[in-house]
Amino acid sequence: MLSIDEHNPESQHLSPLQDGSDDESEASKSDRRRSGARFYSSHFIEAPDVPLTASPAPPELSFLGEVRLYPKITLYSIGLAIAFLLGGYDSVIVNTVPSISQFQKDFGVQYGSDKNDYIIPSMWLSLWSALGAVGQILGALVSPSWQDRSGRRIPMIVGTVISAAAVAVIYTSYLPSDINARRAVFLIGEIISGFGIGILTTTAQTYLSETVPTSLRGSAMALCPTFVLLGQLVGALVVFLSSSGNTSSAYLVTFVSMWPFSAITLLIVVLVPESPAFLVRNGRLVDAHRSLQKLHSSTQDCGQLVKDLQKTDVQEKEENEKIPWRDCFRGTDLRRTLIVSFVSMMPCFFGFSLLSDASYFLQIVGMDDHNSLMMFVLGISLGLVANAVGVWVANVVGRRTLMLSSLSVTSLLWLGMGIAGCWSGTVSIWYTAVTMMFIVVICGVGAWPASFAVVGETSSLRLRAKSQGISTVASDIASIIFSFVLPYVYNKDAGNLGAKTGFLFFAICTITTVITWLAVPELKGRTNSEIDHMFKLELPTRKFKDWSGVDRMDDSEGLMWK
Known part of the structure; x- marks a missing residue:
């Protein structure tokens, strides 16, 4: 029998009652906790060595019904989504500020005969874009082991503080008299900012995924990209409204505007x-019970929730011990891993990196800074609406169909933009801008949300966590490569392709369409068991959609299959 005193810190790790086992080792105590210590409030509870039973499934409720059932968690989820808003806001401020004329004068070089024509050198554009992403990757790599040691709150708090400190570094970047020193300080600030944002967002995702009830988890996770886009929209509006100044304050005010969002995020994560x-994973069951009471209303049985978490913890440890990383690259799982990795890179292939630089790119094409920023704000707004529509369309039309159709149209749009770039003049400039807006809408409804769906459902459940990790690394590597290379392609002091960059993305997007047709199957409406069997049968990609699975029964799985 076990005893817990909620008011005694020494009882955080369950202690056996004095029954002649005073010398019980720590390992033995740990075994007793692992074998199923029962906990509720401060009563004595039996701890039989049997598997914990899951709580009965609650009746299905509507989305609003689930929100009413879990009001506290809903509010905490929205609050933590501010972390992603901060990430989106930070990224768009840092990536869009080079389009401000005064920033170009302070950090760029004069180009051509026009005294007012300044550009940022390609090398520095590439470094700012790529190394900021490297900082985020480093933060994402540091975060998991730190979370396992210290919990979720401390990394989120420190990540927010690092991000705020990075703003101070970025703000002071205009002070050095040497222009290369200014650029270097700005670069250091971007790397530090990316590092802090990487820690914050990675930890916030972990917190949401393991704290929000299953019935609301999908909606909570969907808040992440939505709030990133929302942060980008707010940041773009701030840059747009402050860009007309002819002193350094035109861009410094955009840096300062990041601090209020950092302060709000810090308050929430505290x-x-x-x-x-x-807490359960570390045997701190009293603290876990208290935490659940803060997250749930009084109608929830927090004691039972602790038991469920204990059971899940034991199961996950047993499963993780049996699954090596190399399994992702064996047998049919290799095919699934390659599909997930390819699809995770799809945003880069249809031109997301260039679309993200639209405010500066359109100035290279010939548009004035005011209109280029206005088009950038419009693009983000259209992207928000398109993503909302795309979440619904992906479930109706199907992932493969949606990707193939949107990628095909996007390829033609890039080709048209490249052809328009062969001429100069107002028509060519605005044709380029409108084309980019069309691509935002088409891919926002099609390939982008469909790619998230494919990444989420293609890998096997057993390897899903590891496959997700591999896909994230693949996506980040592609993003870094495109961010670094593109300025050398379109900027005036390098490739100087301008709108003819459309030819490059026409080729990339066409190749992506062909690979998608050959390799990415249609999995809409399929259960995990059906998906597993179709891959085990090594069905051709185009046969997945029409596979009926009615020829014979596999008795071990209880699934009809061909």
Whole structure:
């Protein structure tokens, strides 16, 4: 029998009652906790060595019904989504500020005969874009092991503080008299900012995924990209409204505007309770119970929730011990891993990196800074609406059909933009801008949300966590490569292709369309068991959609299959 005193810190790790086993080792205590210690409030509870039973499934509720059932968690989820808004806001401020005329004068070089024509050198554009992403990757790599040691709150708090400190570095970048020193300080600030944002967003995702109930988890996770886009929209509006000044304050005010978002995020991550899953994993069951009470209303049985978390913890440890990383590259799982990795890179292939630089790119094409920023704001707004529509369309039309159709149309649009770039003049400039807006809408409804769906459902459940990690690394590597190379392609002091960059993306997008047709199957409406069997049968890609699975029964799985 076990005893817990909620008011005694020494009882955080369950202690056996004095029954002649005073010398019980720490390992033995750990075994007793692992074998199923039962906990509720401060009562004595039996701890039989049997598997914990899952709580009964609640009746299905509507989305609003689930929100009413979990009001606290809903509010915490929205609050933590501010972390992603900060990430989107930070990225768009840092990536869009080079389109401000005064910033170009302070950090760029004069180009051509016009005294007012300044550009940022390609090398520095590439470094700012690529190394900021490297900082985020480093933060994402540091975060997991730190979370396992310290929990979720501390990394989120420190990540927010690092991000705020990076703003101070970026703000002071205009002070050095040497222009290369100014550029270097700005670069250091971007790397530090990316590092902090990487820690913050990675940890926030972990917190949401293990704290939000299953019925609301999909909606909570969907808040992440939505708030990133929302942050980008707000940031783009700030840059647009402050860009007309003719002093350094025109861009410095955009840097300062990041601090209020950092302050709000810091307040939220300080207030959220520690993840109950982390506390259970470390044997701190009293703290886990208290944390659940803060996250749930009084109608929820927090004692039962602790038991469920214990069971899940035991199961995950047993499963993880049996799954090596190399399994992702064996047998039919190799095909699934390659599909997931390819699809995760699809945004780069249809031109997301160039679309993200639209405000500066359109100036290279010949548009004035005011209109280029206005088009950038319009593009983000259209992207928000398109993504909202795309989430619904992907479930109706199907992922493969949606990707193939949107990529095909996008290829033609890039080709048209490249052809328009062969001429100069107002018509060519605005044709380029409108083309980019069309691509934002078409891919926002089609390939972009469909790619998230394919990444989420293609890998096997057993390898899903590891496959997701591989796909994230693939996506980040592609993003870094495109961010570094593109300025050398379109900028005036390098490739100087301008709108003819459309020819490059026509080729890339066409190749992507062909590979998608050959390799990416249609999995809409399929269960995990059906998907597993179709891959085990090594069905051709185009046969997935029409596979009926009615020829004979596999008794071990209880699934009809051909």
